[in-house]
Amino acid sequence: MSKTVSLVLGSGGARGYAHIGVIEELQARGYEIQAVAGSSMGALIGGLFAAGELDHYRDWVKELNYVDVIRLLDLSFKNPGVINGSRVFDVISEMVGDTRIEQMPIVFTAVATDLHARKEIWFQDGELLPAIRASIAIPSLFTPVNYNGRTLVDGGVLNPLPIAPTVSAHSDMIIAVDLNADVQPFKMCCSTSQPTRQDKVFSRWLNKFRWRSSRGIQTAGSHGEAMMKSGMLDIFNQSLEIMQESLARYKMAGYAPDLLIPISRRQCRFYEFNRAEEMIQLGRIVTERALDSYEAGQGSGFEYSYAGSGEPPITFPGQDVAQGTAGS
Numbered sequence: 001m002s003k004t005v006s007l008v009l010g011s012g013g014a015r016g017y018a019h020i021g022v023i024e025e026l027q028a029r030g031y032e033i034q035a036v037a038g039s040s041m042g043a044l045i046g047g048l049f050a051a052g053e054l055d056h057y058r059d060w061v062k063e064l065n066y067v068d069v070i071r072l073l074d075l076s077f078k079n080p081g082v083i084n085g086s087r088v089f090d091v092i093s094e095m096v097g098d099t100r101i102e103q104m105p106i107v108f109t110a111v112a113t114d115l116h117a118r119k120e121i122w123f124q125d126g127e128l129l130p131a132i133r134a135s136i137a138i139p140s141l142f143t144p145v146n147y148n149g150r151t152l153v154d155g156g157v158l159n160p161l162p163i164a165p166t167v168s169a170h171s172d173m174i175i176a177v178d179l180n181a182d183v184q185p186f187k188m189c190c191s192t193s194q195p196t197r198q199d200k201v202f203s204r205w206l207n208k209f210r211w212r213s214s215r216g217i218q219t220a221g222s223h224g225e226a227m228m229k230s231g232m233l234d235i236f237n238q239s240l241e242i243m244q245e246s247l248a249r250y251k252m253a254g255y256a257p258d259l260l261i262p263i264s265r266r267q268c269r270f271y272e273f274n275r276a277e278e279m280i281q282l283g284r285i286v287t288e289r290a291l292d293s294y295e296a297g298q299g300s301g302f303e304y305s306y307a308g309s310g311e312p313p314i315t316f317p318g319q320d321v322a323q324g325t326a327g328s
Helices: 013-028 041-050 054-061 066-073 086-096 128-135 164-169 197-214 221-254 276-295
Strands: 004-009 032-039 107-114 119-123 145-147 150-154 173-181 187-189 259-264 323-325
Touching: 004 013, 004 041, 004 164, 013 032, 013 041, 013 054, 013 173, 013 259, 013 276, 032 041, 032 164, 041 054, 041 086, 041 107, 041 128, 041 173, 054 086, 054 276, 066 086, 086 128, 107 128, 107 164, 119 128, 128 145, 128 150, 173 221, 259 276
Parallel strands: 004 032, 004 173, 032 107, 173 259
Antiparallel strands: 107 119, 107 150, 145 150, 187 323
């Protein structure tokens, strides 16, 4: 008899592609996912899965290259958010249409943050697309969502790992996927070939974006120069990850999952949305090893760590075998 699962999908930008691999591995091993709760990227992946559109989305993102990501980000330095996001959600809208949360076959909760009321908002009914859009609105990056008189931003601001909404599902087990885990990233194989034209275009665009977002930083000595080089985008990313890591630990103290699947926050940067292929495969591999440990009775998964594991590098299609470390 298969075990029923309530699945908690955390926030973490492009690392959220790993959620797809987690879901695929759980289903391949006979686990029945009957409830999903997610924040930010977790809400996007979870919502598409609950609506039966995850395969469609996976096939789309696996084809995205550097230039595609630049076009989809739809930059605007005049709005409350640097990224408008309308181009991405035009594609998502075609997938989910006017799907309503309460009519989906899998119980689903998208978590957003009410900026003025300073509290979590749980979307458990109504249209799916606005719920996902609100949950994924990273402050200062994505434009906030005005919904029924509320100004809503990323659910990860208050709850990057929303376990509480899944408790009432009474599944056999709760599995949580933390995208901001303080564990060593998997060593991955990096290409040793010369940079392609797309690589160079993306690099120039990113440097320009960092330069724009760095203006106004007060520099003083070597530390100030280092901040200018990294730019506000990376500084914001690091600050957000520190906050979310702390919040996730706090949430797990109140509602402990039966199994925690940790994805290193250093595995890739939150804006590297061109890395779907490897992050999906990574999600499957991490889930496989976590389930092996859990099913063998070797713990709940909290002790599962990759530090010093000595695992060989993982090779992905189209990459040369040259050992390196993914992420920053």
